[in-house]
Amino acid sequence: MGTRVFTTAAEAVADIDDGATIAVGGFGLCGIPDALIDALRESGVGNLEVFSNNCGVDDHGLGILLGAKQISRVTASYVGENKEFARQYLSGELEVELTPQGTLAERLRAGGAGIPAFFTPAGVGTPVADGGLPWRYAADGSVAVASPPKETREFGDKRYVMELGISADFALVHAVRGDTAGNLVFDKTALNFNPLAAMAGKVTIAQVEELVPAGELDPAQVHLPGVFVQRIVNTGPQNKRIEKRTVTATQGVSA
Template structure:
C-alpha cells in the first residue's frame, strides 16, 4: 500500500489546528521559518496558541506575524531579542514567556519526540532556571503574576566528583510546523545547511507534524543516508516551491576593497 502524505494546500494542511493548540515551530532567527504554514495559520484565525520555538521572529516576519495579531498566549523560547512587540506584550502582561537555555530547549524537544519523559543536565544549576522565580507573566501593574517553579536538583558522581544536575521535563506538542529543502511523499525530509537548526527536533515533538518543502520528490529519490528526518515523524507534506521569500535577520557585508 502506498503512503502519500501530501496535501493540496497550506490551508488544508493547518485546517484542524484549533484555538488553544500547542505547536513546536522550526527555525533559528529567520532561517528555516515555515512561513507559508505560518501565514495559513494566521488566515485560519486560530488563537490562544502555546508555541515552542527558538525565538519569535521579528515584528513583521516569522512567528512575529502571529504575535502581532494577538494569536499567541505563551512562548517557550531561548532567544527573544529581535522583536519589539514581543517585549511590549511580555512587559505589559499580555504574553506568557518561558525562557529556556538553548541547548536545553533543543534536548527537551528531541527527548519529547523520542519518548523520553525527562532528563538531567548541568545547565541552569545554581540559577533561577533551577531555583525558580523567573517571571513568566507580569500583571498590568508590573508585578509578577506567574513565576517559574523550582526544579529538582540531584547530585551524581561524574568521574569521581559529585556534580549537581537539574531535572528538565521533555516537550511534546499537538502540532509542529517545519520548512525543509526537499521531501518525498512518505514524509522523509532533507534540510538545507543551517536551516536544519531546530527543525528536525521541532518536527519530532509534534504529535501531528506538518512540513512545507521546496521540492517534492518521489519515494526512493532521496538516498537513505541523506535523510535528515525520517518520514515516521511527519504527518503532512505541502510543496511550496523554491521561490518562497527567505529573509535575512541581520545582513553584514564586507566593504568593497579598491
C-alpha cells in the same frame, strides 16, 4: 499512519484549533515554515502555545501571529529582534518561558523520543533551577506568574537540574526537499531545530521547497525519516529574509 500530501498550506493546518500547542522549527528566520505560519494567520486560530527557538521578527515568521494576538504563551531561548514580542511580554499580554538554547533543543528531542524528563547541568545555581523567573508580568510591572523551582540531584560530584521533555499537538517545519513518504532533507542551519521540532509533534506538518516521489531521495542523505511526518505540502522556494543586516562601510565608499 502514513504521510499525506496536501495541495495547500491552508488545507494542511485547517484542523489546528484554538489552544493548540505547536512546536515550530527554524533558527532566527533561517528555515522557518513561513507558508504554514501565514496559513495559521489567515485561519484566525488563537490562544496558541508555541515552542520555538525564537519568535520571528515583527513582520515575518511567528511575529505575524504575535502581532495578531494569536499566541498566548511561548517557550523560547531568546526574544531576538522582535520588539512586539518584548512589548507583549513586559506588558503582561504574553506568557514567556525562557530556557537555555541547548536545554530547549534537548527538551524537544526528548519529547520526540518518548523521554519524559532528563537531568542537565545547564542552569544549576541560577533561577532556571531555583525558580523565580518571570513567566508573566502584571500590568503594573510586577511579576504575576513566576517559574517554580525544579528538582535537582547530584550524580557523582556534580549537581544537575531536571527538565521535562516537550510534546506538542502539532509541529510545523520547513525542509529544502522531501518525498511523498515524508522523508526530509534540511539545508545547512535549518538542520538545527527543524528535526527536533518535527520529532516533538504528535502531528507534524512539513512545507518543502521541492517534493519528489518516494524512493527518489538517497537514504544516506535523509535527515529526518518519514515516520515523524504526517503531512507534507510543496510550497516552493522559501521567501528568505535576513533577521538583522550589519554592514561595514568601505574606506572611500559612502554607505
